[in-house]
Amino acid sequence: MVSEWLGLNEIAGSANFTFVAFIAFVILTAIGVRFGLYAYWNGRATESDAQITLWGYLLFIGVAAILAGVFGILRIVLRVFDDILLNLVGGFILVMVLCLVLALRAVYINSSGTSAPRDRLLISVFVVAVAASTIGMLALDSMRTPFAGLQGMTGVALLLYGYRFGSRQLANTRVQGTLLDTLLRHLLPVLLFGAMIPITELAVVAGLDRAIVLHVQIVFIIMTATTLMTATIKLRQNLLGMGG
Amino acid sequence: MGSQGIDDHESARERIAALVRTPAESRSLIPGVMGLLESEDDHLRLSAACGICLAGSADPEMLPYLIRRLIDRLHAEDARAEGVFAFEYLATQFPEKVDEIVQELREEGDGREPLAYARPGGFRRSHIYSPSSNRHDVGRTRLAGNEKDPGPQQVYNDDGEPVKRQPGPKTAAEERARQKDEGDEPTAGTDEESTTDDEPATDAADGDTAAPEAAEAHASPSERPDWVLEAETLEAIVTESAFEDITILAGHELGRFSDSYRTLAVARGTEHATALRLFRQPESNSDGFERYLSVALDRWNRVSAASNVASLYDYGQRPQPWAAVAYTEQTLADRERLPIGEALWNAITLTRTVETLHDNNVIHGGLDPGSIAYTGAIMDDDERLTPLIDHVGLIEAFRFHFDPSEYLDPRYAAPEYFDATFGEIDHATDIYQLGAVLYRLFTGEAPYDGDDRSVQQQILEGSAVAPSEQAETVPRSVDNVISKAMASQKLTRYETVAHLEQDLLQLRDHLVTDGQ
Numbered sequence: 001m002v003s004e005w006l007g008l009n010e011i012a013g014s015a016n017f018t019f020v021a022f023i024a025f026v027i028l029t030a031i032g033v034r035f036g037l038y039a040y041w042n043g044r045a046t047e048s049d050a051q052i053t054l055w056g057y058l059l060f061i062g063v064a065a066i067l068a069g070v071f072g073i074l075r076i077v078l079r080v081f082d083d084i085l086l087n088l089v090g091g092f093i094l095v096m097v098l099c100l101v102l103a104l105r106a107v108y109i110n111s112s113g114t115s116a117p118r119d120r121l122l123i124s125v126f127v128v129a130v131a132a133s134t135i136g137m138l139a140l141d142s143m144r145t146p147f148a149g150l151q152g153m154t155g156v157a158l159l160l161y162g163y164r165f166g167s168r169q170l171a172n173t174r175v176q177g178t179l180l181d182t183l184l185r186h187l188l189p190v191l192l193f194g195a196m197i198p199i200t201e202l203a204v205v206a207g208l209d210r211a212i213v214l215h216v217q218i219v220f221i222i223m224t225a226t227t228l229m230t231a232t233i234k235l236r237q238n239l240l241g242m243g244g
Numbered sequence: 245m246g247s248q249g250i251d252d253h254e255s256a257r258e259r260i261a262a263l264v265r266t267p268a269e270s271r272s273l274i275p276g277v278m279g280l281l282e283s284e285d286d287h288l289r290l291s292a293a294c295g296i297c298l299a300g301s302a303d304p305e306m307l308p309y310l311i312r313r314l315i316d317r318l319h320a321e322d323a324r325a326e327g328v329f330a331f332e333y334l335a336t337q338f339p340e341k342v343d344e345i346v347q348e349l350r351e352e353g354d355g356r357e358p359l360a361y362a363r364p365g366g367f368r369r370s371h372i373y374s375p376s377s378n379r380h381d382v383g384r385t386r387l388a389g390n391e392k393d394p395g396p397q398q399v400y401n402d403d404g405e406p407v408k409r410q411p412g413p414k415t416a417a418e419e420r421a422r423q424k425d426e427g428d429e430p431t432a433g434t435d436e437e438s439t440t441d442d443e444p445a446t447d448a449a450d451g452d453t454a455a456p457e458a459a460e461a462h463a464s465p466s467e468r469p470d471w472v473l474e475a476e477t478l479e480a481i482v483t484e485s486a487f488e489d490i491t492i493l494a495g496h497e498l499g500r501f502s503d504s505y506r507t508l509a510v511a512r513g514t515e516h517a518t519a520l521r522l523f524r525q526p527e528s529n530s531d532g533f534e535r536y537l538s539v540a541l542d543r544w545n546r547v548s549a550a551s552n553v554a555s556l557y558d559y560g561q562r563p564q565p566w567a568a569v570a571y572t573e574q575t576l577a578d579r580e581r582l583p584i585g586e587a588l589w590n591a592i593t594l595t596r597t598v599e600t601l602h603d604n605n606v607i608h609g610g611l612d613p614g615s616i617a618y619t620g621a622i623m624d625d626d627e628r629l630t631p632l633i634d635h636v637g638l639i640e641a642f643r644f645h646f647d648p649s650e651y652l653d654p655r656y657a658a659p660e661y662f663d664a665t666f667g668e669i670d671h672a673t674d675i676y677q678l679g680a681v682l683y684r685l686f687t688g689e690a691p692y693d694g695d696d697r698s699v700q701q702q703i704l705e706g707s708a709v710a711p712s713e714q715a716e717t718v719p720r721s722v723d724n725v726i727s728k729a730m731a732s733q734k735l736t737r738y739e740t741v742a743h744l745e746q747d748l749l750q751l752r753d754h755l756v757t758d759g760q
């Protein structure tokens with residue numbers, strides 16, 4: 001039974017690509033674990049409500065990265081489910097990007113000293129879009145293309161909205177030069193490369209072969225993992241300063 | 245001048261000459277020569293003073309008479325410099341005898357201070373003489389607590405007039421001394437009265453260079469047996485040190501971490517004006533303390549040669565932990581509010597210095613106005629007193645063995661000193677406390693005020709009044725820089741001192757552009 005389920009399941013029928021994808025998912029998982037742990041430890045070390053919110057979102061980013069990496073590995077080592085698992089990977093990546101946007105938003109609210117923007121409806125739309133695109137691709141494989149389009153558009157919207165907060169934040173003189181400033185500068189590339197993973201689904205809608213899109217997505221997964229690793233350094237630095 | 249006057253002068257000169265030739269055998273001449281100290285002739289007065297000095301040295305039995313007569317003259321409104329000179333010579337040569345007679349006069353005068361006299365062009369010496377058997381004072385040196393003494397750093401212009409210190413020649417300490425001289429000093433003994441309004445209510449706020457109130461009391465040697473350094477201790481330090489000789493120039497001052505002696509130390513033929521500091525030791529676990537202190541001094545030594553760090557010439561552990569540090573005259577705690585331009589210059593200088601410390605992996609940990617020293621040596625009005633960072637890293641050794649609040653002004657302490665959830669004491673602590681020092685530089689006030697509990701609460705909440713609200717002339721752009729440096733959470737604090745320096749430089753450029 002187990003042997004029927006376990007075994008190499010090549011992605012896009014390419015052993016080379018599958019090998020690279022396996023490495024990418026392992027790296028994403030490992031770095032997700034590290035990022036999530038440091039976010040958790042930082043959250044535990046502080047008593048500031050504003051910081052606890054931030055570290056909470058960063059913890060979710062780590063968890064989403066772990067889940068994306070684990071399902072990617074399962075896609076390769078399990079002979080069942082096939083691309084359903086890849087759709088789950090895309091979904092968790094989108095969740096990770098959403099958490100990043102919420103983290104940037106939380107930092108903006110706290111450091112600018114302004115009240116929270118009236119974007120609750122917009123955030124709700126993002127959550128619904130992320131859920132709908134993921135569940136749609138999972139449940140209605142025959143209608144994958146329209147849901148892939150929704151996922152891509154959600155990625156674009158999240159990227160733009162997150163970048164808006166990030167750029168405002170970087171221009172905020174109350175943040176410049178602080179540890180928070182450098183953390184944000186490290187998270188913005190994560191947002192960019194993370195968002196590019198769902199955005200490339202738009203190429204499928206445009207008619208590009210999915211195998212090619214998968215190759216591009218793997219590159220962005222590696223880039224996301226790499227940038228997440230440098231962001232982890234800042235989390236570690238802050239934790240050391242907190243006596244952790 | 246008539247012939248009678250000429251005869252008198254000749255007669256006076258002969259009497260002085262006889263006294264100088266045989267000082268031990270000319271007792272009968274002394275009253276007359278003493279009277280010549282009031283002569284209008286400079287030459288006669290000076291000659292008489294020399295004769296009196298010789299007589300005192302040659303015939304010790306005459307000393308009581310000489311000293312009493314001289315002290316009488318010192319009380320006169322028009323006391324002559326020659327009388328002061330003669331008295332000071334005898335006091336230097338026979339300190340015990342002078343001490344004894346002064347004490348007798350005190351008793352005869354119902355405790356009235358017998359030595360209240362003003363030295364022409366100098367400083368009030370009402371309590372300067374407390375000689376004792378092993379007194380090492382020499383000449384016109386500043387003694388502990390004598391804050392009005394311009395000291396050897398006094399600079400004179402081409403006209404021979406003392407150059408006013410720049411900026412704000414009247415420091416807080418000087419102001420206190422002035423008040424004391426004018427008799428309007430408040431009743432001593434309360435914290436408020438013994439400190440300026442912007443200074444902490446503890447003696448700890450005064451650095452080694454600032455004379456604490458305790459030292460100002462000028463107790464007699466019998467009351468303060470440790471007023472001077474014991475010869476054996478000094479010899480042991482000289483033996484252990486790299487110095488060829490150490491001369492104690494003044495009695496000890498109570499510093500923050502140590503008892504400090506103003507000294508002249510000679511190393512490889514070069515003289516250094518130093519403060520010899522004998523560190524306090526805990527009653528228990530002194531071995532552990534010495535190890536900590538040794539490590540701290542090693543670190544300080546690593547950056548001692550850097551610009552704007554108080555030079556640490558030498559240090560050792562025997563007979564008790566000691567360090568020879570560059571002598572400084574005052575601290576930021578003694579100074580009043582600086583003009584914006586000078587405050588910014590000080591801020592940039594200090595920031596660069598802390599950056600140097602951090603580059604060398606040295607954490608100060610105890611930055612506050614009491615650890616920012618000034619040498620007081622400037623050449624003209626346009627010059628500024630250069631700040632030196634003092635007590636580098638010492639708090640790390642002391643805070644585990646003593647009450648830290650005695651060694652760091654709590655109003656400038658980072659929140660991590662009060663609550664461990666704010667993190668460890670590290671370079672970010674220096675950034676916070678440097679920000680608090682900048683607050684003091686720009687506004688002349690501490691960022692927080694009140695009793696200990698209230699200050700602690702305010703620090704943890706990070707609720708300091710913005711500098712521009714504290715002092716009207718402070719530009720609003722300063723607020724942003726200081727608030728980032730003093731952020732209670734390390735995450736929102738400047739990540740490095742270099743970032744703080746960058747913002748200060750930008751601030752300077754903006755102020756220059758705005759013509760401020």
